[in-house]
Amino acid sequence: MIIMKSEYKIISNIIKENTRVLDVGCDDGSLMELLKENKNVDIRGIEISKQKVQTCISKGLTVIEGDAEFDLKQFPDKSFDYVVLGQTLQAFINPEIVIEELLRVGKKAIVTIPNFGHWKVRLNLLIQGTMPVTKTLPNEWYNTPNIHMCTIKDFFKFSKTMNFRIFKSLALMNKNVSNINSANLSFKNLFCELGIFLIEK
Amino acid sequence: MNVKENIKTLIIKKPLKLDCGQIINDFPLAYETYGDLNKNKDNAILVCHALTGDQFVTGLNPITKKDGWWSYAVGPNKSIDTNKYFVICANVIGGCMGSFGPSHINQKTNKVYGTDFPVITINDIVNAQVNLLDYFGIKKLFSVVGGSMGGMQVLQFVSNFPEKTKTAVPIACTSSHSAQNIAFNELGRQAITADHNWIDGKYSSKNTVPEKGLAVARMAAHITYLSKKGLQEKFGRKLQERDDLRFGFDADFQIESYLRYQGSVFVDRFDANSYLYITRAMDYFDLLKQFNGNLSNAFKNTKAKFFVISFTSDWLYPTQENKDIVIALNAIGANVGFVEIESDKGHDSFLLDVPDFLRALKNFLDKSYIE
Numbered sequence: 001m002i003i004m005k006s007e008y009k010i011i012s013n014i015i016k017e018n019t020r021v022l023d024v025g026c027d028d029g030s031l032m033e034l035l036k037e038n039k040n041v042d043i044r045g046i047e048i049s050k051q052k053v054q055t056c057i058s059k060g061l062t063v064i065e066g067d068a069e070f071d072l073k074q075f076p077d078k079s080f081d082y083v084v085l086g087q088t089l090q091a092f093i094n095p096e097i098v099i100e101e102l103l104r105v106g107k108k109a110i111v112t113i114p115n116f117g118h119w120k121v122r123l124n125l126l127i128q129g130t131m132p133v134t135k136t137l138p139n140e141w142y143n144t145p146n147i148h149m150c151t152i153k154d155f156f157k158f159s160k161t162m163n164f165r166i167f168k169s170l171a172l173m174n175k176n177v178s179n180i181n182s183a184n185l186s187f188k189n190l191f192c193e194l195g196i197f198l199i200e201k
Numbered sequence: 202m203n204v205k206e207n208i209k210t211l212i213i214k215k216p217l218k219l220d221c222g223q224i225i226n227d228f229p230l231a232y233e234t235y236g237d238l239n240k241n242k243d244n245a246i247l248v249c250h251a252l253t254g255d256q257f258v259t260g261l262n263p264i265t266k267k268d269g270w271w272s273y274a275v276g277p278n279k280s281i282d283t284n285k286y287f288v289i290c291a292n293v294i295g296g297c298m299g300s301f302g303p304s305h306i307n308q309k310t311n312k313v314y315g316t317d318f319p320v321i322t323i324n325d326i327v328n329a330q331v332n333l334l335d336y337f338g339i340k341k342l343f344s345v346v347g348g349s350m351g352g353m354q355v356l357q358f359v360s361n362f363p364e365k366t367k368t369a370v371p372i373a374c375t376s377s378h379s380a381q382n383i384a385f386n387e388l389g390r391q392a393i394t395a396d397h398n399w400i401d402g403k404y405s406s407k408n409t410v411p412e413k414g415l416a417v418a419r420m421a422a423h424i425t426y427l428s429k430k431g432l433q434e435k436f437g438r439k440l441q442e443r444d445d446l447r448f449g450f451d452a453d454f455q456i457e458s459y460l461r462y463q464g465s466v467f468v469d470r471f472d473a474n475s476y477l478y479i480t481r482a483m484d485y486f487d488l489l490k491q492f493n494g495n496l497s498n499a500f501k502n503t504k505a506k507f508f509v510i511s512f513t514s515d516w517l518y519p520t521q522e523n524k525d526i527v528i529a530l531n532a533i534g535a536n537v538g539f540v541e542i543e544s545d546k547g548h549d550s551f552l553l554d555v556p557d558f559l560r561a562l563k564n565f566l567d568k569s570y571i572e
Contacts, residue, residue: 020534044536050540050541050542050543050557053540054540054557054560054561054564057508057538057540057561057564057565057568058560058564058568059568060564060568060569060571060572061538062506062536062537062538063538063539063540064527064531064537064538064539064540065539065540065541066539074527074528074531074532075531075532076532076533076534079534
């Protein structure tokens with residue numbers, strides 16, 4: 001997965017200072033560091049890779065090795081102001097359960113998704129007839145961790161099915177951030193690489 | 202075992218009420234220190250030793266003339282860097298390296314305590330150790346660190362003295378000794394007490410030692426510290442200095458010879474009654490029960506930052522038991538990190554050269570220290 005610096009900046013802009021944050025799938029802790037520095041948050045991470053947990057420890061970050069699909073249940077209801085899930089929703093076996101858990105543990109959740117509705121992805125499949133491989137989705141079908149890809153539009157539909165509210169929806173296109181609304185949804189769904197959502201149950 | 206010249210001892214005058222109800226006072230607590238305590242007295246780390254450990258954490262153990270039990274982790278520039286931190290370690294009470302234990306003379310009877318020594322608990326051990334903080338004038342430790350039974354002491358310490366440490370590192374341990382662990386300890390105790398030289402614990406008065414029983418206890422326990430894979434890779438079915446089986450009960454296999462050796466060297470340095478008492482302390486350890494089934498309550502008053510470490514091949518204190526501690530801490534929003542280290546070396550991993558472990562421990566401590 002390509003980590004986008006601009007994605008982190010957007011997340012950091014959403015999060016208020018002096019809050020409690022849980023970064024689910026915190027990777028090497030880059031976002032955690034950024035938030036700690038800029039927002040003075042009390043931040044914890046959960047990460048499945050032992051190697052990445054080690055990296056986080058070497059940065060002085062509080063991280064627990066674990067699988068978000070099973071290990072979020074140890075956190076009490078609403079014990080964090082924000083729970084962040086960056087570009088990993090599509091990698092879970094049960095995204096529904098994960099979303100439920102995010103919204104149980106966090107007062108709010110910030111979810112980012114690589115947009116499978118992007119024109120390059122669509123064109124890739126249409127013209128080449130093979131599973132799309134792009135800058136944001138660099139893996140082949142057989143080794144991708146992304147087993148539940150979705151589009152920005154899908155996420156809106158998902159919010160209705162799962163009964164959560166989207167407070168803020170931002171689109172990232174060539175490092176430019178814009179708001180997504182019902183009027184421009186189809187357009188954003190075609191041209192944006194990443195959707196960033198602030199949600200609440 | 203007598204108190205030897207090389208052993209530093211603090212005589213604890215303050216009465217200590219043990220969990221068994223007895224009160225002890227004016228008792229010795231043997232300890233060792235490494236590194237220097239800084240001016241602010243905020244760089245002290247209390248290291249808690251495991252079942253057969255002692256206060257000689259690193260460098261040459263002056264009594265056994267062997268390397269200290271945690272030489273891989275503790276020393277200049279090591280994970281617990283003695284250039285930076287002041288390391289204190291006490292021999293547990295009930296032990297046999299100078300602290301008040303069953304091999305001491307009972308002033309009332311003028312005889313060695315033996316089994317007249319009171320049964321002690323992890324709680325008692327920790328309550329005795331905390332006196333060292335007062336002795337050195339340390340209000341708050343930088344960290345309390347320990348593996349196995351040492352980890353249990355870490356948990357008990359934070360629970361008893363929630364404001365006396367900035368960080369806590371329980372390693373390869375549990376909050377409640379499992380049936381399997383009690384079973385292995387009982388096996389060891391039975392081996393000792395079945396030795397006819399044990400003489401109801403009064404062996405020292407007859408100038409003898411239940412060597413065989415203690416050696417068997419050690420052998421059985423030693424197996425539990427290793428992993429199946431580790432044993433297979435190290436020994437397999439290799440034969441001991443012979444080309445073929447001898448069709449007898451001599452040590453044909455290297456693993457047999459290895460275990461016999463481990464047993465025989467152990468009896469030279471450890472007291473059989475201490476083994477009974479300390480394994481009992483471990484078996485009685487049940488922080489969960491102490492807090493009426495809610496482990497979180499053990500830690501609700503502390504702001505300490507925790508780092509829990511387990512090992513993949515540790516089947517004695519498996520990852521799940523370590524994770525239960527993490528879960529209890531997360532349930533109250535405590536500051537806790539956790540990592541399971543990949544290692545084939547079983548429970549003993551924390552004592553050995555396991556670079557991922559040593560690095561994680563160092564990083565955690567060094568980063569937490571500058572915070």
